Amino acid sequence: MAEIMYWEAIRRAHDEEMARDPLVIAMGEDIGVAGGTYKATKGLYDKYGPERVIDTPISENSFTGLGIGASFLGVRPIIELMSVNFAWLAMDQIFNSAAKVRYMSGGQLTAPVVIRSPGGTAHQLGAQHSARMEKVFMGIAGLRVVTPSSPKQAYGLLKSAVRCNDPVFINEHELMYNMKGEVPDGEYFHPLEGSEVTRQGRDVTLFGYNISVHWSMQAAEILSKQHGIEAEVVDLYSLSPLDRAGICESVSKTHRAVIVEEAEAPVGVGAEVMAIINEECFFELDAAPVRVSAKMVPTPFNHTLEKASIPNAKDVVAAVLKMISGK
Amino acid sequence: MAEIMYWEAIRRAHDEEMARDPLVIAMGEDIGVAGGTYKATKGLYDKYGPERVIDTPISENSFTGLGIGASFLGVRPIIELMSVNFAWLAMDQIFNSAAKVRYMSGGQLTAPVVIRSPGGTAHQLGAQHSARMEKVFMGIAGLRVVTPSSPKQAYGLLKSAVRCNDPVFINEHELMYNMKGEVPDGEYFHPLEGSEVTRQGRDVTLFGYNISVHWSMQAAEILSKQHGIEAEVVDLYSLSPLDRAGICESVSKTHRAVIVEEAEAPVGVGAEVMAIINEECFFELDAAPVRVSAKMVPTPFNHTLEKASIPNAKDVVAAVLKMISGK
Amino acid sequence: MNAADKKRVLREMLFARRFEERCYEAYVERKIGGFLHLYPGQEACAIGVMEAARPGHDYVITGYRDHIHAIKCGCDPKAVMAELYARETGCSKGRGGSMHIFDVEHHFMGGYALVGGPFPLAAGMAKAIKMKGGDEIAICFLGDAANNQGTFHETLNMASVWNLPVLFICENNLYGIGTATHRSTAVTEQYKRACSYGIESSQTDGQDIDQVYAAAKVAVDFVRSGQGPYFLELCTYRYRGHSMSDSGAYRTKEEVEEWGKRDPIVILRDRLVESGELTLDDYQAMDKEIFAEIENDIIPYAENSPEPKVEELEKYVLAENDPYVKGGVR
Amino acid sequence: MNAADKKRVLREMLFARRFEERCYEAYVERKIGGFLHLYPGQEACAIGVMEAARPGHDYVITGYRDHIHAIKCGCDPKAVMAELYARETGCSKGRGGSMHIFDVEHHFMGGYALVGGPFPLAAGMAKAIKMKGGDEIAICFLGDAANNQGTFHETLNMASVWNLPVLFICENNLYGIGTATHRSTAVTEQYKRACSYGIESSQTDGQDIDQVYAAAKVAVDFVRSGQGPYFLELCTYRYRGHSMSDSGAYRTKEEVEEWGKRDPIVILRDRLVESGELTLDDYQAMDKEIFAEIENDIIPYAENSPEPKVEELEKYVLAENDPYVKGGVR
Ligand SMILES: Cc1ncc(C[n+]2csc(CCOP(=O)(O)OP(=O)(O)O)c2C)c(N)n1
Ligand SMILES: Cc1ncc(C[n+]2csc(CCOP(=O)(O)OP(=O)(O)O)c2C)c(N)n1
Numbered sequence A, B: 001m002a003e004i005m006y007w008e009a010i011r012r013a014h015d016e017e018m019a020r021d022p023l024v025i026a027m028g029e030d031i032g033v034a035g036g037t038y039k040a041t042k043g044l045y046d047k048y049g050p051e052r053v054i055d056t057p058i059s060e061n062s063f064t065g066l067g068i069g070a071s072f073l074g075v076r077p078i079i080e081l082m083s084v085n086f087a088w089l090a091m092d093q094i095f096n097s098a099a100k101v102r103y104m105s106g107g108q109l110t111a112p113v114v115i116r117s118p119g120g121t122a123h124q125l126g127a128q129h130s131a132r133m134e135k136v137f138m139g140i141a142g143l144r145v146v147t148p149s150s151p152k153q154a155y156g157l158l159k160s161a162v163r164c165n166d167p168v169f170i171n172e173h174e175l176m177y178n179m180k181g182e183v184p185d186g187e188y189f190h191p192l193e194g195s196e197v198t199r200q201g202r203d204v205t206l207f208g209y210n211i212s213v214h215w216s217m218q219a220a221e222i223l224s225k226q227h228g229i230e231a232e233v234v235d236l237y238s239l240s241p242l243d244r245a246g247i248c249e250s251v252s253k254t255h256r257a258v259i260v261e262e263a264e265a266p267v268g269v270g271a272e273v274m275a276i277i278n279e280e281c282f283f284e285l286d287a288a289p290v291r292v293s294a295k296m297v298p299t300p301f302n303h304t305l306e307k308a309s310i311p312n313a314k315d316v317v318a319a320v321l322k323m324i325s326g327k
Numbered sequence C, D: 001m002n003a004a005d006k007k008r009v010l011r012e013m014l015f016a017r018r019f020e021e022r023c024y025e026a027y028v029e030r031k032i033g034g035f036l037h038l039y040p041g042q043e044a045c046a047i048g049v050m051e052a053a054r055p056g057h058d059y060v061i062t063g064y065r066d067h068i069h070a071i072k073c074g075c076d077p078k079a080v081m082a083e084l085y086a087r088e089t090g091c092s093k094g095r096g097g098s099m100h101i102f103d104v105e106h107h108f109m110g111g112y113a114l115v116g117g118p119f120p121l122a123a124g125m126a127k128a129i130k131m132k133g134g135d136e137i138a139i140c141f142l143g144d145a146a147n148n149q150g151t152f153h154e155t156l157n158m159a160s161v162w163n164l165p166v167l168f169i170c171e172n173n174l175y176g177i178g179t180a181t182h183r184s185t186a187v188t189e190q191y192k193r194a195c196s197y198g199i200e201s202s203q204t205d206g207q208d209i210d211q212v213y214a215a216a217k218v219a220v221d222f223v224r225s226g227q228g229p230y231f232l233e234l235c236t237y238r239y240r241g242h243s244m245s246d247s248g249a250y251r252t253k254e255e256v257e258e259w260g261k262r263d264p265i266v267i268l269r270d271r272l273v274e275s276g277e278l279t280l281d282d283y284q285a286m287d288k289e290i291f292a293e294i295e296n297d298i299i300p301y302a303e304n305s306p307e308p309k310v311e312e313l314e315k316y317v318l319a320e321n322d323p324y325v326k327g328g329v330r
């Protein structure tokens, strides 16, 4: 297993899938000649040519729709939306076309597109470039949503997403493209559904996804070393559908749940995980579950405010300590 | 107090506000000459003229953006999106412009627009005309979201929304425009925040909003008459922000909560209300809170399937009985 | 079109008219629910264009006013009617409805209800055709008011830059619901708007199927020969309301009457009668035959078909047993 | 512009150049974070157009490349720099950043980061002006690639139908980030795209401020006199990367050099020197003065200003104490 970066993992998945199937294409703004803002398609323009690695105009709704239309006829587009903030412009095609066409055609037509986009608060990108939009994507029927927390997942989820017959949205993160991690040398298909226990523990479960898995892991280390608390960390890489059984299993073991999300709390992952816990294993709880979420503010430019607007490992530690001391 | 219809209440609020302030305008598709699909602006074109009652082209993102830009200079647009399904097209301007401009300008600029739109599953309008999108609107900072369940609220919330300095989204319902109810004869401003106890009860709280308040009321009647269970019904007319104190107060009284929502469950109102209960008054609960929600499907055309895809009063009754017998 | 073709398309137009009128009745009888957008007045558009194209071979997509486009592509009218009746035998298994007729086998890729939504989907199909090397073209039928949607602009630009085999047909019936086109649109002659994209375009009378056919032939040949996209505007009129709940107050009686004199069916019928290729009796017989087909075959089929099972409510949301979902693929 | 005006705008352009170069340095020194889109090469555009308009009176809106537009409208350069330094004294109180400069007092209505987003906002401001009966106009500065966004199409159509007093300035610098315009756009001469909307339009050299001024004068007068919207394309070039992380690999050295010879500052300076209105010594003195202003006033102001307080993180999200929120208004 080689250690590669997250962006390299994505690039490799593109490359392998494009080499295998001439109907796999990549499209997006500046992904061709320039190789992509985050290098996810670096070198592929030269390798596969402009018909398959397509620099699009700044027309998010329509190039997304164009990819969806192509997928009706068996093309497998991997569409990059340069920033999830721009996805608002493409939501009409994502939800009204891709997510509904199978149902409203009575199963005749499917839209096997992959849409990838980085969300998250990076470094001072301001209110219009820092949104976390996973919750918008995961509430609506007909679309799968996954969010890789490691190069391995980034590689394996993209591979599976390209092959899967459903439309899949892959929520990446601006700050994670340079993260290193091991990726299997051979082909690897990560399941699109499920969750992963990233760290075993007995005292509390920290639910994270994407970048918040890392905050949770850091918090777990601190809790273990400094407080003797053993936290289990569960990586919810599939946001739609969420892994109800996996969530319940861990809560039934630790009896305490903290959900860590980078987004503002209302109607987010935290709320949904809490709801699932309430529905599935309420009486397993020894304490009220807690969300560690962003503040309900557009992201400030100033770095200090920016950091204060989103959670971090320390906030997770504090939440756990409060929960456990309060028992 | 006169009994008028929901659409008449909305029309009256438009009329009064337009008569008072020459900078209040109405805009949307077919709202002028035709008076609006749901008659919300009936007769106003003749009264206030084409400069103030504006038939727009089918350009949802840009006419919404145009309204927002006008609001920067003190105009107060009431924008109708003919169906909430079309709102996907306008989300970019709603969230990237209206909801963020106050923050990113450091408080210099505000976007006091009102955007009204009917959501909900009506009668066989199909997958692309039946979405419930309140959860998409209520998760993001900078936008108020209200949803009237009665003519009085429809009137009073629109009046307040026009005057308030924040952007406000008003989530209406296709099936409610012909609902009758009492509206004060004099001017009335409904608070934009809060919740209302629509029925007092002691055994369980049914949380509803918009149309699901009515299902909850019907369920409460059945529960009372047939099962001797007295349900409290709380109307969450403000979806963003939700009334944390009001939610907690009722749960602290009844110790049981059922949230009734027309939308698919994930990351919806139900999840958020559960999260608030978990955060605010977890130990008041005598039973796990429950959501009564739609199935996770695009809305089917067939009427039987359509009805089966969304909840109704019977489902609420069943959920309550299950909860209470299971105690 | 030779004489036999013309008689056939006359029958097709008449069938379309009667089919839609029958839908209207069924709606009034509450056999059909939801939105219903009918086609009377515009028959020469879909039928004329597809006559010049290859139905069942070329990929067709359109908006919510889609029954006739589907039928002309080869979709069984019984399956369309059954869909309107929301039956399991409907072409979209009763899940789609009037606005969402699909017949993928016949390359009718669906009716969509978001105005402007089909533009990019059509260009995407054209992209797929180009990649796969087929000789099909993609044809997108939409209304005049749809051209004010951003997707029109974005898609036509991409179709031009990438030289995609897509034909845009604009059925300009002068209104978007109750808003007259000139009230919403700066340049009302729609074919002129293609100039912003360097796209070949033309305008023709949409009531005269011979003219539609001739113009569409040029357009189809242009696209099929790989010269790029084409935009064809057809000047037409709908005789009924936008959908069933239309007040009609936005149009004058005179205007409606004026256009009534340019009925596409009457124009072709009279031309055939004049040239001696048809008698009025033939026409009456044709109409009777159509009536019989609708009443004896189509309606009973729809009426007697079963509804979808409630247990199958959650079918067709996502792929079933997709191997990449649960893991284990190596 | 008379000689004094020309000297003044030369100074303004030189100031703009030095200001932006200093931002670059501060960014490299990590005093400024986030995205930073600089203006060198395009100075004659914002400054020439606003010279023909009424800065501080007309309403101006633009994209993320917004520092100079704001300054020309009357925003204090100190407040702009403080904003880049994310300070409470910044023109957007440190909440906005480089892409979101606001100075509402001077009618600079903001920089926005969604490409194409300002189009409808500008038209909306024009609508408000029209309703209120003022003699201001709304001016929207955007790039060439922005014109492929659906909002361009939708907005220009509405602006035309409703005859709004809005001037669209397209600063065509041939690229959208690293994508050459001809690779993304069917009709690359942007002013031609206005034809779809019946909007008056023209194109001029964006490197020669005299030409920009002359063309903008015509455009501004047209709009201000109530004749409707206008679209003006300025042919220009940016000397730096799109933003700070640009590789530059998409342009040839020759192309950059070629455009370097058409530096708007050099063009005006040489013209003034040639006509005897300026000496090179004057110019050097001007440059020194600017340097001093930046180093002695602007940078220290930004450096020494306080950061926003963390306790005020949640300020400015919604209106404070709005009476319609909690109820009780009668
Ligand atoms: C995105 C969107 N906006 C608005 C509507 C509502 N709507 C349905 S049809 C229509 C008018 C379309 O007119 P046109 O494109 O000319 O087609 P026609 O109905 O005349 O055939 C409108 C506004 C919609 N369905 N989708
Ligand atoms: C909606 C949206 N899509 C994409 C981007 C990313 N982006 C930022 S600037 C830019 C290029 C814009 O080019 P142009 O309009 O020509 O302006 P220029 O930067 O050349 O001045 C792109 C694609 C964005 N900010 N917003």
Ligand SMILES: [Mg+2]
Pocket: C143, C144, C145, C171, C172, C173, C174, C175, C176, C177
């Ligand atoms: Mg029309």
Ligand SMILES: [Mg+2]
Pocket: D143, D144, D145, D171, D172, D173, D174, D175, D176, D177
């Ligand atoms: Mg550019």
